Amino acid sequence: MDHFSRSWTALLTAVADTRDEDFDQPSGCAGWLVRDLVCHLVIDAQDVLITLVTPAGTEPTADAATYWEVTGTPPTGDDPLDALIPRLAAAYGEPRLLKFHLDDVGSAAGRAARLAxxxxxxxxxxxxxxxxxxxxxxxxxWTLHHLDLIAHLPSAEEPPAETLAAARTLLEKIAGHPFPATFSDTDALLVGTGRRTPTDEETAGLGKLATRLPLFLG
Structure with missing residues (x-):
């Protein structure tokens, strides 16, 4: 619960600190600008709010790791919601409106998480x-999208170290295998999810895990 709050607060702060002119920069999500990513975060925040008020009366069927659907195929942008995001982001017009909406909905999602x-x-x-x-x-x-947000903004604040470590641990559970200790948490996340191609040396260090990567989470 603490890691959720810390990672989400850090991401909201990073968006708030992003300069308006940087909203037209590419993000770490292939095909999306920073403004598209921020628009996606608005949808994510809405999903959190909706889910936390959607009670279930049956036994759990998934946990934090098995919640994610894993494929070896990168998103193509053909999914209707993925295709909608850039059009919706452009409709906001000014970055300040996107920032305002994310802060509004995002703050509510953060409060709901703390009360859950x-x-x-x-x-x-x-x-x-x-x-x-x-x-x-x-x-x-949140941690991956924080890295996506700052992918081409070298002066931006990075995700908190503790949430990078928590995200890496979860990715290792999803992969069913730990990353080598030589990988930083950031490198494990970027390489593991296909956001960066591993070097030849890194591929050798990954061993059998290299055949399972990248993991695209949906």
């Missing part, structure tokens, strides 16, 4: 999880 009972069962995407597991799953979402 970790043991409560919630339902989303045909899965049942405890609220604690659901929020833990989102630590990797």
């Amino acid at each position: 009972d970790p043991a409560a069962r919630v339902s989303t995407q045909d899965k049942v999880l405890t609220a604690g597991d659901y929020l833990s799953a989102y630590v990797i979402e």
Whole structure:
């Protein structure tokens, strides 16, 4: 729960500190500008709010790791929601409007997360999880998107070290194998999710894990 709050607060702060002119810069999400990524975060925040008030009366069917659908195929942008995001982001016109909407909805999502009972069962995407597991799953979402946000903004603040470590741990659970100790948390996340191509030396260090990568989470 703490990692959710820290990673989300850090991401909201990073967006608020992003200069208006940088909203037209590319992000770390292929095909998306920074403004598109921020628009996606608005949708994510809405999803958190909706899920936390969607109780489930059955046993959990997933946890923080199995919540994610993993494929070896990168997104193509053909998904209707993915295709909608750039058009919706452009409709905001001014970056300040996007910032305002994310701060408004994002702050509400953060408050809802802090008030949630970790043991409560919630339902989303045909899965049942405890609220604690659901929020833990989102630590990797916030951390990866924080890295996406600052991918081409070298002066921007990086994600907190503790949430980078937590996101790496979750990615290792999803992969079913730890990354080599020679990988920093950031490198493990970027290489593991296909955001960066590993060097020949890194590929050799990954061993059998290299054949399972990259992991695209959806």
